[in-house]
Amino acid sequence: MTADARGAVTFRFGGREVRGREGDTIAMALWAAGEPVLRRSSSLGAPRGLFCNMGVCYECLVAVDGRTVRACTTVVREGMQVEPGGRP
Amino acid sequence: MTDARVLDADVGVVGAGPAGMVASARLAAAGLSVVVLDEGQRAGGQIFRQLPGGAPHPARGAEPPSHARGDTLLAAFADRDVTLRRGATVWDARPGRLWFEQDGASWLLRCRRIVLAPGAYDRCVPFPGWTLPGVVTAGALQVMVRGFGVVPGQRALVAGSGPLLLPTVTALTGAGVEVVAALEASSRWRALRALGGVLGNGGRRREAAWYARRLLGAGVRLRWGWTVFACEGDGRVQRAVIGKVDRDGRPRRDTARTIEVDVVGAGFGLVPSIELGLRLGCAARFVAARGGHCLVVDGAQRTSVPEVLAAGEICGVGGAEVAMAEGDVVAGTILHELRGIAPPAAAGRRAAAERRAADRLLAAFAPLPGLHELATPATIVCRCEDVTLQQARDAAALHGTSARAIKLGCRAGMGPCQARICGPSLQALAAGRPDQPMDLPVVQLPVRPVTTATILAAPAG
Amino acid sequence: MVETADLVVVGGGIVGCSVVHQLARLLPNTTRIVLVDRGPIAGATSGSSMGHLMVTPDDAAAYALTIASVRLWRDLQQRRGGFHYQATGALYLADTDADVAMLPVLRDQFVARGDSAELLDARQLRDLEPGLAPDLQAATFYPGDAVVLPMLACGVMLREAQAACPGLVVRPDCAVLGFDRDGDRLAAVRTAQGTIATRTVVNATGVWAPDLAELLGQPRLPIFPRAGNLAITGHHGTPVRTQLLEVSYLRFAHGAAAVDPTRTDDRGGHAVNVQPQSNGSCLIGSTRQFRGMDRTLNRELLHRSLLRAQRYAPGLAAAPIVRTWVGLRPYAIDKQPLIGPWPPVPGLWIAAGHEGLGITLGPITGRLLAQQIAGVPCDVDPTPYLPARFCA
Numbered sequence: 001m002t003a004d005a006r007g008a009v010t011f012r013f014g015g016r017e018v019r020g021r022e023g024d025t026i027a028m029a030l031w032a033a034g035e036p037v038l039r040r041s042s043s044l045g046a047p048r049g050l051f052c053n054m055g056v057c058y059e060c061l062v063a064v065d066g067r068t069v070r071a072c073t074t075v076v077r078e079g080m081q082v083e084p085g086g087r088p
Numbered sequence: 089m090t091d092a093r094v095l096d097a098d099v100g101v102v103g104a105g106p107a108g109m110v111a112s113a114r115l116a117a118a119g120l121s122v123v124v125l126d127e128g129q130r131a132g133g134q135i136f137r138q139l140p141g142g143a144p145h146p147a148r149g150a151e152p153p154s155h156a157r158g159d160t161l162l163a164a165f166a167d168r169d170v171t172l173r174r175g176a177t178v179w180d181a182r183p184g185r186l187w188f189e190q191d192g193a194s195w196l197l198r199c200r201r202i203v204l205a206p207g208a209y210d211r212c213v214p215f216p217g218w219t220l221p222g223v224v225t226a227g228a229l230q231v232m233v234r235g236f237g238v239v240p241g242q243r244a245l246v247a248g249s250g251p252l253l254l255p256t257v258t259a260l261t262g263a264g265v266e267v268v269a270a271l272e273a274s275s276r277w278r279a280l281r282a283l284g285g286v287l288g289n290g291g292r293r294r295e296a297a298w299y300a301r302r303l304l305g306a307g308v309r310l311r312w313g314w315t316v317f318a319c320e321g322d323g324r325v326q327r328a329v330i331g332k333v334d335r336d337g338r339p340r341r342d343t344a345r346t347i348e349v350d351v352v353g354a355g356f357g358l359v360p361s362i363e364l365g366l367r368l369g370c371a372a373r374f375v376a377a378r379g380g381h382c383l384v385v386d387g388a389q390r391t392s393v394p395e396v397l398a399a400g401e402i403c404g405v406g407g408a409e410v411a412m413a414e415g416d417v418v419a420g421t422i423l424h425e426l427r428g429i430a431p432p433a434a435a436g437r438r439a440a441a442e443r444r445a446a447d448r449l450l451a452a453f454a455p456l457p458g459l460h461e462l463a464t465p466a467t468i469v470c471r472c473e474d475v476t477l478q479q480a481r482d483a484a485a486l487h488g489t490s491a492r493a494i495k496l497g498c499r500a501g502m503g504p505c506q507a508r509i510c511g512p513s514l515q516a517l518a519a520g521r522p523d524q525p526m527d528l529p530v531v532q533l534p535v536r537p538v539t540t541a542t543i544l545a546a547p548a549g
Numbered sequence: 550m551v552e553t554a555d556l557v558v559v560g561g562g563i564v565g566c567s568v569v570h571q572l573a574r575l576l577p578n579t580t581r582i583v584l585v586d587r588g589p590i591a592g593a594t595s596g597s598s599m600g601h602l603m604v605t606p607d608d609a610a611a612y613a614l615t616i617a618s619v620r621l622w623r624d625l626q627q628r629r630g631g632f633h634y635q636a637t638g639a640l641y642l643a644d645t646d647a648d649v650a651m652l653p654v655l656r657d658q659f660v661a662r663g664d665s666a667e668l669l670d671a672r673q674l675r676d677l678e679p680g681l682a683p684d685l686q687a688a689t690f691y692p693g694d695a696v697v698l699p700m701l702a703c704g705v706m707l708r709e710a711q712a713a714c715p716g717l718v719v720r721p722d723c724a725v726l727g728f729d730r731d732g733d734r735l736a737a738v739r740t741a742q743g744t745i746a747t748r749t750v751v752n753a754t755g756v757w758a759p760d761l762a763e764l765l766g767q768p769r770l771p772i773f774p775r776a777g778n779l780a781i782t783g784h785h786g787t788p789v790r791t792q793l794l795e796v797s798y799l800r801f802a803h804g805a806a807a808v809d810p811t812r813t814d815d816r817g818g819h820a821v822n823v824q825p826q827s828n829g830s831c832l833i834g835s836t837r838q839f840r841g842m843d844r845t846l847n848r849e850l851l852h853r854s855l856l857r858a859q860r861y862a863p864g865l866a867a868a869p870i871v872r873t874w875v876g877l878r879p880y881a882i883d884k885q886p887l888i889g890p891w892p893p894v895p896g897l898w899i900a901a902g903h904e905g906l907g908i909t910l911g912p913i914t915g916r917l918l919a920q921q922i923a924g925v926p927c928d929v930d931p932t933p934y935l936p937a938r939f940c941a
Contacts, residue, residue: 002144002145003144004142004143004144004237005142005143006140006141006142006143007142021140021143022140022141022142023129023140023141023142023143023236024140024236024238025129025236028232028236028238031232031238031240032238032239036221036222036324037221037323037324038221041219041471041474042472042473042474042503042784042828042829043473043474043827043828044474046219046474047220047221047323047324048219048221048471049221049222049224049324050221050224050228051223051224051225051228051471051509052209052210052224052225052227052228052509053224053225053227053228053229053231053232054127054128054134054209054227054228054231055127055128055177056209056361056505056508056509057225057471057505057508057509058472058503058504058505058537058783059471059505061504061783061784061785063785066864066867067192067539067867068783068785068786068867068868068869072231073127073128073129073175075129085784085785472784473828482704483704486590486704486707486708486719486721487589487590487591487592487700487703487704487721488588488589488590488592488721488722489722490589490722492588492589492592493588493589493590493592493721493722496589496590496591496592496596496700497589497590497591497700497701497704498701499698499700499701502871502872503783503784503871504783504784504869504871506871506872532872532873532874533846533872533873534870534871534872534873537783537869537870537871538869538870539866539867539868539869539870540780540782540833540855540858540859540865540866540867540868540870541866541867543852543855543870544852544855544856544859544866
């Protein structure tokens with residue numbers, strides 16, 4: 001592997017500060033940061049995380065600035081506030 | 089948000105994978121205006137994934153020889169005057185019209201021809217623990233490594249069936265992940281029958297030899313007739329139970345053993361992404377070895393709906409070579425229809441030959457009905473709605489055995505994935521009919537979830 | 550050998566399931582009941598509906614019927630559950646002067662029936678539902694309404710019925726093709742899966758009830774399909790926890806239709822009904838339009854209802870819509886359901902024509918019909934609902 005030449009992007013997930021890299025999706029930045037749990041399931045409240053990583057399964061839904069988005073198709077921005085998806 | 093966002097083009101292409109890139113590059117080279125819509129951030133599709141600029145690149149030789157074609161194709165695509173709309177979710181269509189959401193805005197693309205090249209997604213077979221964080225599809229692992237330069241974990245299990253397991257394994261080993269086990273559910277006996285499809289084709293022969301060398305180099309042995317029985321862990325996957333399956337894919341419980349892993353990639357082949365085609369009214373047919381319901385096309389890649397063409401996995405799973413050849417045919421057909429240029433006969437012959445070779449190869453990996461015995465009554469089958477196999481079976485027993493009846497009886501398939509994940513196995517699992525084709529999915533508006541604001545701001549077309 | 554049954558119920562929607570549910574509890578457990586539906590159980594109107602349990606206070610008889618049914622729903626929830634019952638209440642909203650003036654009137658109607666409802670000022674409204682549009686100054690809150698998932702409720706009723714009556718057979722995907730008669734009386738039902746000899750048949754086929762009547766050589770019942778367009782958000786799409794209704798909904802849905810239901814050029818109308826579900830989804834309705842059996846989406850009406858919903862709950866703008874669809878309500882020409890015998894054909898019973906109140910009234914309809922069939926006193930006077938009012 002070559003070295004990573006990308007700049008850092010800092011965002012928050014559930015109140016915790018996470019450092020990602022430019023071009024990362026929310027899901028990839030969180031996975032690389034060792035956080036595989038992205039939400040709680042709709043009925044049982046079980047932990048769920050990334051699954052298909054290509055926008056099909058909607059398992060990785062999180063809330064960004066109050067909007068529900070797929071963590072695997074949404075690119076991180078500096079200062080982004082990300083909350084785990086889950087039961088309201 | 090309310091200002092009309094309307095684009096006009098000669099051709100609108102859905103999907104910037106191999107089929108969409110070949111078709112659009114050729115059409116643009118001939119002077120047609122082309123707009124390509126793709127949900128990803130970069131062209132290439134799932135197979136020719138590109139890393140973000142500056143991300144760590146693997147060493148030379150870490151990618152199989154066929155991927156060199158991707159580099160050529162991406163370069164050609166980038167040279168042409170093709171408009172690529174990244175992060176675009178197409179949610180409605182009719183002939184000559186594609187509605188999409190991009191960065192929260194609502195767009196309409198008006199075009200003379202629509203080319204459907206949306207690709208495919210992983211076929212999922214539910215097993216106990218497949219909802220644990222850390223258990224992902226085989227495709228997800230490839231995207232992680234080859235699309236983002238992310239190292240998925242330290243100890244990986246790769247399980248499933250089909251030709252995509254090998255690139256998943258080599259992507260992992262290339263990223264320095266220890267692949268603890270690589271399990272192909274199909275038997276070696278079935279694979280032997282596929283060798284005709286591999287050895288008869290020079291490119292595929294070189295490809296197979298490359299994978300063999302890579303696996304040997306990494307010390308990974310692909311075990312035929314094995315699969316994942318269950319995943320376990322506290323809040324995330326920590327262990328996997330693996331074992332042998334019989335020729336029909338039925339687990340042989342006496343062979344079960346537990347291994348320690350921190351990431352699992354499971355993929356039991358691919359399912360063609362036909363939803364947009366169905367929304368357009370295109371005819372489909374069920375071909376088990378090609379992944380299920382596929383759009384019907386003629387020799388010129390025309391669907392049953394005028395002015396709508398299709399290429400690649402949407403016409404049946406076949407891989408990148410088929411997709412590129414069919415994308416070429418699509419371009420020839422459109423240039424013929426719009427510019428009066430006679431299509432080269434060789435393109436059609438090449439596409440047909442690639443299809444035949446792919447069909448022979450994939451016949452070895454046709455879905456195994458016995459794998460549906462991996463799930464227990466308590467296993468979640470619909471991840472969106474948290475529906476268990478027992479609930480789905482009860483629904484089928486009372487409400488009826490059609491896909492719609494099962495949905496009504498337990499809500500499986502009613503969540504945001506719109507049954508893409510559970511649909512392909514739901515009827516087999518719940519109605520106890522693993523050998524019969526599933527019902528054709530019913531596609532309702534929107535084809536993908538989009539916001540109320542997007543629907544309301546959609547330009548009239 | 551011809552299959553025999555004491556009773557055949559045609560139609561596996563909420564009404565047919567409730568009829569079976571109540572019969573199984575009233576008749577001896579040796580009774581052989583067959584429920585047939587040409588599609589899946591709950592596959593038509595019931596599976597397309599909002600699942601609102603709605604108490605209507607504006608008319609004494611309607612109040613008595615709806616409150617009795619909602620109590621039966623609560624009993625079923627306490628006894629069995631399993632159909633996502635949620636006591637959301639109903640928050641009646643208004644944004645015109647005329648409708649705002651209706652808010653205290655509505656409260657007074659509930660109070661006059663001996664029930665309770667509350668008139669909320671702007672602050673109380675904000676406390677209850679912070680996600681509502683900030684300009685709303687007042688609302689009427691009625692705590693008695695609830696929400697269920699009708700398709701799951703159909704399953705719960707049938708399973709409870711099967712436990713009480715082992716002779717109950719549920720047969721989806723089994724269309725009725727015709728009937729055999731023995732003089733005036735019914736003798737058998739011919740279905741896609743064979744003939745069932747029976748002397749008692751219940752027509753619970755909703756918008757298809759006129760077709761079934763015709764199969765029996767009877768005049769078409771005056772029930773007309775009234776289409777509704779619905780949308781549902783993904784799991785994180787509910788900006789409210791209480792069910793929202795425009796106060797105009799009551800006259801829009803239950804008042805006299807402004808148009809002739811036999812015409813097909815009805816442009817349709819809408820009144821907001823926003824319904825949070827237990828999994829965090831939000832159902833958005835509702836529209837009404839007569840246009841025959843057409844179940845294609847009316848984009849214009851759907852857009853108008855989404856816009857109106859967003860006007861009250863602005864958070865819906867960012868909510869992802871997962872699915873849209875059309876359901877057909879069985880609108881009876883005099884706006885009263887048909888529950889009872891059909892005198893020209895001894896042995897034929899009807900339970901149909903509930904318009905948008907089919908889910909609310911499902912349990913009481915099943916109960917009133919079962920009580921009439923079993924010959925026991927009815928919980929509520931069935932006279933206004935007897936189908937005989939349509940006999941020439």
